[in-house]
Amino acid sequence: MLGLKTAEFMFLLGGLKWTLLLSLVGLGLGAVAGLLIALARSGATVWLRRLTAAYIGVFQGTPLLMQLFVTYYGLALFGFHLEAWESVAVGFTLNASAFLGEIWRGAIQAVPRGQTEAAQALGVGYIDRMRFIVLPQALKISLPATIGYLVQLIKGTSLAAIVGFTELSRAGNIVSNQTFKPLLVYGIVGALYFALCWPLSLWGSRLERRLATAAR
Secondary structure (H helix, E strand, C coil): CCCCHHHHHHHHHHHHHHHHHHHHHHHHHHHHHHHHHHHHHCCCCHHHHHHHHHHHHHHHHCCCCHHHHHHHHHHHCCCCCCCCCHHHHHHHHHHHHHHHHHHHHHHHHHCCCCHHHHHHHHCCCCHHHHHHHHHHHHHHHHHHHHHHHHHHHHHHHHHHHCCCCCCHHHHHHHHHHHCCCCCHHHHHHHHHHHCCCCCCCCHHHHHHHHHHHHHC
């Protein structure tokens, strides 16, 4: 199959499965934490704004590879002995929460302030104001950037191999070492990444153009 034995190709697909699962876990858990960070960053509490700004600065200002090292080796120093899967899930969740928090903070602040002021004048509480007025519009504004980050997250999962987690890139390395066909194997690996990322990139670009047209 494509110059590889069926078992070797299925091993690559197994790595692809873990790449997808890791991306979804990082995005899902990161989205929950990112929303809380975005709300804190756009809120009125000064110390929360400063704390979350520092959090975002740390994770945006340091390499993802270093963050994965810290979650895998650093947490063990404090008695948290995590499996490779658990540690990379924590690492990607923390990284995603910082990036998504900043994306969504910008989207929340992009919602016209007059709408918030009108809701306040009508006596709408903070939770209902965010739930029914601000967040639905912010989600729409942030969708292209969120999809763009998801593409980067999928490609970034290849760094999980550094702590022994067998995702698509490491699966490709293992098969390449067994078959001595690196060009073929990594060509297939690249094609699988492309099949995941290209449709998402097209979707994000289309949404961005649609939002730009609607804003005119």
